[in-house]
Amino acid sequence: MENMKVTINNRVLEASHGETVLSVASRAGISIPTLCHMEGLPPTGACRMCVVEEIGSGNLIPSCSLPAYDGMDIKTHSPKALNARRTIVELLLANHPDDCLYCIRNGTCTLQDYSEELGVRQRRYNGERSTYDLDVSSPSLVRDPDKCILCGKCVRVCEEIQGVSAIDFVGRGSATHIGCAFEEGLNVSSCINCGQCIMVCPTGALAEKDETARVISALRDPDITVVAQHAPAISVTIAEDFGIKPGTDIVDRMNGAMRRMGFDYIFPTSFGADLTVIEEANELVQRVTSGGPFPMFTSCSPGWVKFMEQFYPELVDNVSSCKSPQQMLGAVVKRIWTRDKKLDPKKVFHVSIMPCTAKKFECDRPGMRDGTVRDVDVVLTTREFDRMIKMFGIDLEQVEGEPADNPYGERSSAGKIFGASGGVMEAAVRTAFHMITGDELPNLEVKDVRGFEGIKETEVKIGDLVVKAAVVSGLGNARKLIDSILSGEKSYHFIEVMTCPGGCIAGGGQPFTSDPKVIRSRMMALYSIDSAAPVRTAHSNASLMKLYEDHLEKPGSHKAHEMLHTSYAEREVLK
Amino acid sequence: MSVEKINEILNQYPEAGRDKLIPVLQDVQGEEGYLSKESVRLIGRHLNLPTSKIYGVATFYNQFRFEPMGKFHIQVCRGTACHVKGSLPVLEALTKELELQPGRTTKDGLFSLEIVACIGACGLAPVIAVNGEFHARLESDQIPEIIESYRKKAV
Numbered sequence: 001m002e003n004m005k006v007t008i009n010n011r012v013l014e015a016s017h018g019e020t021v022l023s024v025a026s027r028a029g030i031s032i033p034t035l036c037h038m039e040g041l042p043p044t045g046a047c048r049m050c051v052v053e054e055i056g057s058g059n060l061i062p063s064c065s066l067p068a069y070d071g072m073d074i075k076t077h078s079p080k081a082l083n084a085r086r087t088i089v090e091l092l093l094a095n096h097p098d099d100c101l102y103c104i105r106n107g108t109c110t111l112q113d114y115s116e117e118l119g120v121r122q123r124r125y126n127g128e129r130s131t132y133d134l135d136v137s138s139p140s141l142v143r144d145p146d147k148c149i150l151c152g153k154c155v156r157v158c159e160e161i162q163g164v165s166a167i168d169f170v171g172r173g174s175a176t177h178i179g180c181a182f183e184e185g186l187n188v189s190s191c192i193n194c195g196q197c198i199m200v201c202p203t204g205a206l207a208e209k210d211e212t213a214r215v216i217s218a219l220r221d222p223d224i225t226v227v228a229q230h231a232p233a234i235s236v237t238i239a240e241d242f243g244i245k246p247g248t249d250i251v252d253r254m255n256g257a258m259r260r261m262g263f264d265y266i267f268p269t270s271f272g273a274d275l276t277v278i279e280e281a282n283e284l285v286q287r288v289t290s291g292g293p294f295p296m297f298t299s300c301s302p303g304w305v306k307f308m309e310q311f312y313p314e315l316v317d318n319v320s321s322c323k324s325p326q327q328m329l330g331a332v333v334k335r336i337w338t339r340d341k342k343l344d345p346k347k348v349f350h351v352s353i354m355p356c357t358a359k360k361f362e363c364d365r366p367g368m369r370d371g372t373v374r375d376v377d378v379v380l381t382t383r384e385f386d387r388m389i390k391m392f393g394i395d396l397e398q399v400e401g402e403p404a405d406n407p408y409g410e411r412s413s414a415g416k417i418f419g420a421s422g423g424v425m426e427a428a429v430r431t432a433f434h435m436i437t438g439d440e441l442p443n444l445e446v447k448d449v450r451g452f453e454g455i456k457e458t459e460v461k462i463g464d465l466v467v468k469a470a471v472v473s474g475l476g477n478a479r480k481l482i483d484s485i486l487s488g489e490k491s492y493h494f495i496e497v498m499t500c501p502g503g504c505i506a507g508g509g510q511p512f513t514s515d516p517k518v519i520r521s522r523m524m525a526l527y528s529i530d531s532a533a534p535v536r537t538a539h540s541n542a543s544l545m546k547l548y549e550d551h552l553e554k555p556g557s558h559k560a561h562e563m564l565h566t567s568y569a570e571r572e573v574l575k
Numbered sequence: 576m577s578v579e580k581i582n583e584i585l586n587q588y589p590e591a592g593r594d595k596l597i598p599v600l601q602d603v604q605g606e607e608g609y610l611s612k613e614s615v616r617l618i619g620r621h622l623n624l625p626t627s628k629i630y631g632v633a634t635f636y637n638q639f640r641f642e643p644m645g646k647f648h649i650q651v652c653r654g655t656a657c658h659v660k661g662s663l664p665v666l667e668a669l670t671k672e673l674e675l676q677p678g679r680t681t682k683d684g685l686f687s688l689e690i691v692a693c694i695g696a697c698g699l700a701p702v703i704a705v706n707g708e709f710h711a712r713l714e715s716d717q718i719p720e721i722i723e724s725y726r727k728k729a730v
Binding site for chain 2: 159164165166167168169170171172179180181182189190574575
């Protein structure tokens with residue numbers, strides 16, 4: 001079908017059939033504010049922020065759900081449209097708490113931005129304030145329904161993207177609010193702590209549980225040795241909050257900044273990821289020789305692990321028993337390194353900086369401690385860490401780069417690409433190939449599993465064996481894949497599951513962005529680090545091999561199992 | 576209510592989907608008097624719906640309750656005639672006296688409170704009904720006395 005011609009703000013633009021005015025305008029660089037619009041999902045037209053004026057009829061129509069038609073004439077920023085938008089914001093503010101100065105989203109709030117853009121300078125409407133309880137029951141998230149504007153994006157992301165449905169609209173009319181079934185806390189709901197709801201929330205109604213204060217007090221305590229690990233997906237995203245180009249890898253400057261803040265030792269989580277690769281590849285090889293159970297699922301994404309425990313408990317034996325890189329490195333630091341260093345593990349505080357809110361939940365799972373000593377004491381998200389850098393007055397542009405600490409400072413780039421969907425698979429295939437054949441994979445890059453596709457498949461020939469593998473991100477996609485496996489339609493040997501769409505680079509703890517280009521550049525950054533890296537496989541990481549030699553004997557040894565593996569069980573939640 | 580009883584109701588809706596949610600909720604509440612967590616869970620499993628969704632739908636309608644009814648169920652008429660004649664102060668007096676929000680039941684299980692649109696006794700406005708027993712042309716200061724009389728009955 002031929003493209004249509006539409007006139008927007010006196011410019012004649014091409015539109016394809018079925019395209020919305022919002023999309024045509026956005027391609028032409030015309031930015032129309034939206035509060036409820038979600039890229040890739042059908043429009044709900046709930047917020048009315050995106051109304052545009054149709055010339056001729058003079059009607060205001062929400063552009064998110066207005067299909068373009070040939071010859072239409074639209075003004076996106078006519079006085080009438082602007083006036084309507086300003087009124088919408090004023091009405092939303094009528095019962096909004098006036099505590100922007102104290103709000104966790106101060107500076108990153110969409111409602112605040114629109115209020116500013118539309119020139120709202122006074123409270124014209126005074127509505128009755130709602131007084132809902134804060135939900136602080138979750139280890140990962142805080143919900144403040146008083147700040148909610150009922151755009152419904154959190155409900156949609158939870159249901160339509162993640163297939164979880166922990167929250168929904170409750171009540172009716174002015175008493176409508178977002179909540180869990182029976183007004184329970186998130187902790188007893190089916191919430192998997194992924195934080196994708198925070199990423200889409202336009203206000204401060206949803207936020208990560210801020211634990212910076214605990215880290216700062218540990219840094220201040222002269223008796224405490226503070227050890228930090230930072231996840232592979234942090235160094236390519238943290239720059240964004242400091243005005244540095246998205247996709248810039250600043251791992252060395254980040255180390256430098258952390259030393260200035262007073263962290264005593266810094267290890268990259270990628271070292272833990274390399275360790276995970278070895279243990280997980282070994283587990284895969286064991287399963288291949290002993291006949292299963294298949295498919296084997298990865299276990300590094302704690303949102304997925306909880307999801308499996310509550311929705312697919314029949315898969316507990318299919319999920320790899322490997323702890324995640326965070327918890328492996330945590331165990332190695334607290335249980336091996338402290339002994340080598342002659343430090344009291346009770347006086348070592350292990351901070352983990354993660355792109356993830358679910359990691360806050362993971363570090364408190366059973367088996368993640370040695371006696372009373374936790375392997376990881378606090379998990380900070382990228383955003384919390386950003387706030388700390390700002391609080392400490394550090395200019396990331398000026399800080400000089402520094403390497404991480406030994407003995408766990410060396411990483412392969414296999415452990416770095418963990419941050420992108422497909423990365424764990426690629427890293428594990430590289431090492432499993434080596435374990436089975438003794439050779440290196442002829443082409444280290446497993447391109448089939450890269451990219452943002454929700455479900456990716458590949459077959460890798462390892463010796464005589466053809467390994468059928470799938471990579472899935474976004475748990476709604478995982479549901480589809482698992483259902484097709486349970487129905488017998490599909491079968492695989494090995495499946496990587498990442499909770500967040502695209503993997504950790506788009507994790508629930510990352511800097512806010514709604515721009516897919518930004519997320520893409522984060523992924524590209526990881527793969528260019530990989531292609532330029534001297535060490536690209538976990539099994540070539542010399543310091544990791546030394547760790548095995550000195551302490552862990554060999555992959556899958558009794559000792560490795562004690563320290564680096566865990567178990568799962570069916571989980572009763574309000575689902 | 577027993578799991579068997581709920582399953583009996585659910586079995587009357589074989590292969591049902593989300594479109595049967597409201598009739599199922601009505602049937603279960605008809606049997607049980609309210610929607611318990613356990614029954615919502617079972618309904619969710621049967622209709623393949625998350626509990627959050629069921630709760631969301633059920634709270635949209637006034638007819639569903641989530642706590643068992645009290646020994647004395649108080650219906651407060653908030654219809655037009657009663658409103659004009661001052662049913663709001665009556666309702667406020669009740670919520671204050673019972674320390675109870677509409678839709679809820681007191682911890683001792685004695686009283687539950689419900690707002691109804693019109694009970695067809697406009698000539699008696701403002702009116703409340705306690706287990707079907709009408710109290711007509713009320714003033715808010717009569718409420719403590721009325722509640723006390725039911726408290727005595729309960730002993």
